[in-house]
Amino acid sequence: MQYLSHERLISLNITTPEILNALEKLLRDQAAGKAHAAPKTMIVPGDGRYMMATLSTSDEPPFMATKTVLLNQENSAKGGDAINASITLTHSQSGETLAVMDGNWITGVRTAAASVLAARYLAKKDAAVVAFIGCGVQAHSHLNMLADLYPLTTVHALGKGAKNRDVLCDAARAMGFEAVASENAQQAVEGADIVVSSIPLTSQAAPFIDASWLKPGAFIASTDSCLPWMNESLGIFDR
Template structure:
């Protein structure tokens, strides 16, 4: 069977994989999928209540099968535990033998921001200088890293529940040389930004509070939270709205957005089947997270670690 490789989150962080590397790896995987070399299954997910979210992904391609299982537990922070926990298993696609086990926290954080980056490369204004965060946890941190590498950011506005996560995000932004401030009104926060990232807890009991109609022209929104904080009727303000995977969205028991508002998915965008918008309407990428992202970053990490 051979030696089983284990890569912890610390091991993965030490590989020096940057945001651009991750976005590039995801784009390559999207092209492989478009050309039939990568096969993915819709994500399986359960929301058992209390903001908890349990999910699993599966992808096969390039001689590798990647399976991930993760639980998001918002209450963990009060106990000094990470809010995201899980593991990734990499198998030889031909023999089915287990090759490697990887911690899932780091990969989950960066692959989500990587998916947003792929969309932002095509939908966001390249001159974007300001970014607003609604939700200030792990995804806000990883998206700040990713978008600071893509755009000439100078200003950060954060709306959250306060506490340590918001403080950490603002301190991180200031350490990067950016002006950063908290905002008590979420719609004022998103109205003042070129890029918006929403990442509230995945809890359908949250009452929607964001109005897409308040966005300025050409704003790009990366919506990582199933559109939970957005008023459904306001989503028509987006001139171009892309989801991560149409098959997954159509099979989901609860759609993120009305079907008629969807221009296509991320594979369509990268394959050139969705035109780059030329109008001034806001644009959005709304996503659940797809197995392709986990596959792409897992493969990249194994290659960097010399275990491909």
Template sequence: MVAERRLADPSAETVSFVGAGVQARSHLAAFSKLFPLKRIRVFGRSKANTDKLCGHARDMGLEAEAAANARDTLRDTDLVLTSITLDYSIEPFLDARWLKQSAFAAITDACIPWSQDGVSAFKTVIVDDRTQEFESDKPMLPYQQVTCDLT
């Protein structure tokens, strides 16, 4: 939330979730305290979890919809959270070029769902620990694209 507070648009109204599990639910609670959210969009592999997250958002007074596909999930969103299963065999299915320029992406899944061809569209990239990212056997994106870390 440190990065969201400093970098995301403080008037963010729409948040999109790729992955609808525990991470998504906890981030929804946190985002709703920081931003004047009005709606969420969800793209998840489990219909049950997607419906549950949408229902939870509606209980909070937000509009909620299940997205038909990955691209629709990212359209016109202010914030996006990706939190898919950490499985490196998953083929990337998201492209950062689909995001509007002012969107903020919180990526908790090691960039697994993001196409490496599109990650250059991220203008500012902040990781937890820059040294750890540099020394990683599976870096999330090209090291030179990392702007700084949370320290």
């Protein structure tokens, strides 16, 4: 059994196209009954923590993956990560435990890959402006993957806290893009070719993005169950 740490996973230099192709294969296998995912199971103890286990399996490669996730905001107050995850990889025929992997790298990458895989089919190839509503882990992983596939020039960032927003803008500038801290959702969304919304699922905010502000042909990815989007404005989407 091997342990794949965060550093080890990073050092493998897995490329965005490799990740997208792997995810697309799994989704096609799932449609063909050769890969399966179970409903997540969770514990909400009532003290602010959120615990989750997910289970999925594939025939080829013969891997069964169990992911354990703990969300504890108290850890970020202490300078750690609020969300920590690990993945146990089991041979899906023999049951042998093959590896334990740090789950934080995959939490970001897998979610972004699902969005970017959809973008590969739905977004305009010349997308240049990307807007982020929510500036946390998901914004960074989406930015990294989108930058690998699209001729981005400009990033709009809107977040509840100035710190996360500024960190995202700095990251975008370091990648050679213009970065704008938007004043409000309308300013962020207007003119964007791609909008990524990833506010915390624990947010109690009323929906504040009107989809009618989007320009025609814009693509949106929501990792937050569309929480910030005004429900009555969503009819504007083609799909």
